[in-house]
Amino acid sequence: MRKFILKRLLQVVVILFLILTILFVLFRLAPGDPVSRLVDPNLTPEEADHLIEQMGLKEPIWTQYLMYLKNFASGEFGYSFHYGEPVAKVIWERLPNTVMLFTTAVILAALVGISWGKIAAWKKGRFQDILLTIASLVTHTLFLPWLALLLVWVFAYHMEWFPITGMISDEIWLDPSSGFFGKLVDVAHHMVLPLATLFLIHFGSYLLVMRSSMLETLKEDYILLARAKGLSERAIRNQHAAPNAWLPVVTSVGLSLAFSINGGALTETVFSWPGIGREMVFAVSNNDYPLAQASFLLIAAVVLMANLVVDVLYAYLDPRIRY
Numbered sequence: 396m397r398k399f400i401l402k403r404l405l406q407v408v409v410i411l412f413l414i415l416t417i418l419f420v421l422f423r424l425a426p427g428d429p430v431s432r433l434v435d436p437n438l439t440p441e442e443a444d445h446l447i448e449q450m451g452l453k454e455p456i457w458t459q460y461l462m463y464l465k466n467f468a469s470g471e472f473g474y475s476f477h478y479g480e481p482v483a484k485v486i487w488e489r490l491p492n493t494v495m496l497f498t499t500a501v502i503l504a505a506l507v508g509i510s511w512g513k514i515a516a517w518k519k520g521r522f523q524d525i526l527l528t529i530a531s532l533v534t535h536t537l538f539l540p541w542l543a544l545l546l547v548w549v550f551a552y553h554m555e556w557f558p559i560t561g562m563i564s565d566e567i568w569l570d571p572s573s574g575f576f577g578k579l580v581d582v583a584h585h586m587v588l589p590l591a592t593l594f595l596i597h598f599g600s601y602l603l604v605m606r607s608s609m610l611e612t613l614k615e616d617y618i619l620l621a622r623a624k625g626l627s628e629r630a631i632r633n634q635h636a637a638p639n640a641w642l643p644v645v646t647s648v649g650l651s652l653a654f655s656i657n658g659g660a661l662t663e664t665v666f667s668w669p670g671i672g673r674e675m676v677f678a679v680s681n682n683d684y685p686l687a688q689a690s691f692l693l694i695a696a697v698v699l700m701a702n703l704v705v706d707v708l709y710a711y712l713d714p715r716i717r718y
Contacts, residue, residue, distance in 0.1 A: 396710060403706065407699045414695045418688045419463055423456070463688075472692075473685035477678070482689045486671065492562060493670030496586060497659060500593035505648045508598040509641075512605025516640075517632050519610065527602060535599030543592045543665040550588060558585050560667035589666045593659065597651065604647050608640035615639070642709060649705040650698065 466473050472482035508531075515527040551559040558564065567573050567581045612618070613636055621631045663672035671690055678687035 396707070400703070400707065403703050407696075407703065410699060411692075411696060414692065415464065415467060416460075418691055419460055422682070422684045422687060467692075472689040475678075475686045476683045477681055477686070482685045485674065485686060486689060486693065489670050489674055492668065493663070493672060496589055496668060496670065497593065499586075500590050501597060501648065501651045503590075504594050504597035505601050505644070505651075507594075508601025509605045509637075509644055511598075512602040512644075513609055513632060513637050513640075515602065515606045516609030516613065516636075517628075524606075528606070531599030531602040533599075534595045535597075535603070537596065539592065539596055539659075540661050540665055542595060543589070543662060546588050546592055547665070557588050561585055562667075562669055589662055589668055592662060592666075601644060601647060604643050605640060608643045609636055612636045612640040645708055646705050649701050649708070 463473075470483075472486075474480065475482050475485050478485055511527050511531075515524045518524045547559055551557045562582060562585050563578070564581050564585075568578060573581075618631060618636060621635050626635075660672040660676045662668065663670045664676055667673070671693070675687065675690040677683070678690060
């Protein structure tokens with residue numbers, strides 16, 4: 396296992412270097428440039444030229460690339476062209492918002508999907524199985540922006556139960572008498588609709604994966620042996636079948652948690668949730684190279700490490716797997 400982990404870590408380093416290079420090239424091949432967006436037309440040519448030089452865009456491409464690698468190696472990602480602040484500061488300010496929303500959604504969807512997937516497999520062909528399978532297929536195939544806008548239109552615009560966009564209410568957060576609990580409730584209130592959107596989109600995939608894996612597990616000989624020993628159906632399902640059907644679900648949940656770091660650009664954009672996903676869309680559309688590169692690199696690093704963690708978990712969850 397130790398050799399396997401070291402080998403995979405070396406692969407992660409090599410792949411990250413390739414991703415670094417590809418990101419650098421792609422953003423500079425993209426149409427448009429940050430200069431035309433950032434340089435104030437009222438500036439004199441000398442002032443504009445000085446600003447461009449400060450951004451490092453007058454240097455040769457190879458010099459920019461070497462500086463880019465140097466900044467990454469030292470844990471720095473340069474300064475955002477738009478915000479004029481260190482990229483790391485911009486990312487770390489928004490990362491907790493993304494992690495809070497998407498990790499909560501993935502965990503809730505996984506818990507519900509796995510539980511209902513066990514029931515659907517156990518009740519194969521019956522009413523519960525048909526109902527759960529249809530519900531998961533419908534929600535899993537919904538177009539996310541359409542679902543998000545539908546929830547906003549019904550529950551925020553017409554019923555006015557929830558805020559339409561944003562993460563906080565200014566009047567509550569600027570009021571000294573609100574207190575910590577009042578602010579927490581306000582964030583949770585804003586979080587309901589984006590959380591519901593992500594839950595409905597994700598839980599179906601976990602349910603279907605768990606159902607399929609459970610159906611294969613129920614064909615194993617040890618399930619027949621458990622029944623022959625007189626164990627209850629509940630014990631067979633929860634203690635023997637379900638734990639051995641978790642492997643594909645572990646992969647799905649692990650990668651979902653990893654990809655959740657990108658903030659689901661569409662979800663955060665629709666709900667104006669101040670997270671990494673919305674910033675990534677903004678950075679790409681405004682050619683903010685440092686911010687966009689760091690955002691994509693963060694996603695790549697987390698996904699690569701999640702793959703490694705899932706592979707290691709496989710060996711612990713299933714003793715038959717050895718590397």
